[in-house]
Amino acid sequence: MITALYVLYDDECGFCCACARWLIAQPKLVNVECVPRSRLASDDRFPGLRSRPGQLTVVDDDGGVYEGDSAWLMAMWSLTEFRPWSARFASPELRPLARETFAFVSQTRHGVNTLLGLRSDAELARAVARDAARRGCVDGGCAVGGGG
Amino acid sequence: MDPMTANLATEALPDLTLYAYGAYLGIAVPLTVWVGRTLVKNGRYFLLDAFGQNTELADAVNKLLAVGFYLINLGMVSRNVRWSPEMTNWPSVVRYSADNVGWAMLVIGGMHFFNLFILSRMRKNGLARLAPPPVLPSSHLARAASTVSPV
Numbered sequence: 001m002i003t004a005l006y007v008l009y010d011d012e013c014g015f016c017c018a019c020a021r022w023l024i025a026q027p028k029l030v031n032v033e034c035v036p037r038s039r040l041a042s043d044d045r046f047p048g049l050r051s052r053p054g055q056l057t058v059v060d061d062d063g064g065v066y067e068g069d070s071a072w073l074m075a076m077w078s079l080t081e082f083r084p085w086s087a088r089f090a091s092p093e094l095r096p097l098a099r100e101t102f103a104f105v106s107q108t109r110h111g112v113n114t115l116l117g118l119r120s121d122a123e124l125a126r127a128v129a130r131d132a133a134r135r136g137c138v139d140g141g142c143a144v145g146g147g148g
Numbered sequence: 149m150d151p152m153t154a155n156l157a158t159e160a161l162p163d164l165t166l167y168a169y170g171a172y173l174g175i176a177v178p179l180t181v182w183v184g185r186t187l188v189k190n191g192r193y194f195l196l197d198a199f200g201q202n203t204e205l206a207d208a209v210n211k212l213l214a215v216g217f218y219l220i221n222l223g224m225v226s227r228n229v230r231w232s233p234e235m236t237n238w239p240s241v242v243r244y245s246a247d248n249v250g251w252a253m254l255v256i257g258g259m260h261f262f263n264l265f266i267l268s269r270m271r272k273n274g275l276a277r278l279a280p281p282p283v284l285p286s287s288h289l290a291r292a293a294s295t296v297s298p299v
Contacts, residue, residue, distance in 0.1 A: 002281060047289060047290050049289055062288075063290075064287075065285050074282075087279050089282070
């Protein structure tokens, strides 16, 4: 019985970060935690997990690993509103459509970022760090409004 | 027309409108109440499935549905009273009552099936929440993620 899902998302991608935020805000039937891919290496909850870049990965609390469109269907399954849809998209008739749709979204996500001006959390963090460095701050010790 | 004949005419043709109204409302209103109660009593089981056995929510929705049902039906029954022909003999009373009760029954019947359709859909959606995962994992981790408590 699955009671929790871990969604490993690409935190270098603004669109993916937006999706993760959306996912967290939805009413759910199981616990969901979104784990940024960059923190995977330092997270000992997923031993031996090799998440391929550009591949959405979901891990359940039994250790089952789902990739690509399967991961997408599992994320869908966790949501109150979309659980019936997950079963529908997993049916033999609609599974190819789910696979193609997910592959398309996956491939075009960087284009979507550029088009909509979406910035990932990692990019924002780097921008903040760059700015701090430019102002000569050390360890976040900058006077507010005093730099420049 | 001379007063004498007019007088005779009214005496010969009694006004039975009130009887017709009595018969119509006497049948249509209890019928509505009976259908309403049947819906409330039996619809409850559908709603319990729809709302994951949440008794309070199911009863609340049941009550709200019943209020809507009664308002629509009794409203329609009341409004139908105004279409009344001249009722001067008993066959016309029966015709009028039968016609209006018939319409009321058809509308109530239609609403009843519509209700059933909605309730069974809600039930289906409610049961869909218990659906197992749609896909199987492609591989397994060496150690289950749950061994470390989730944040």
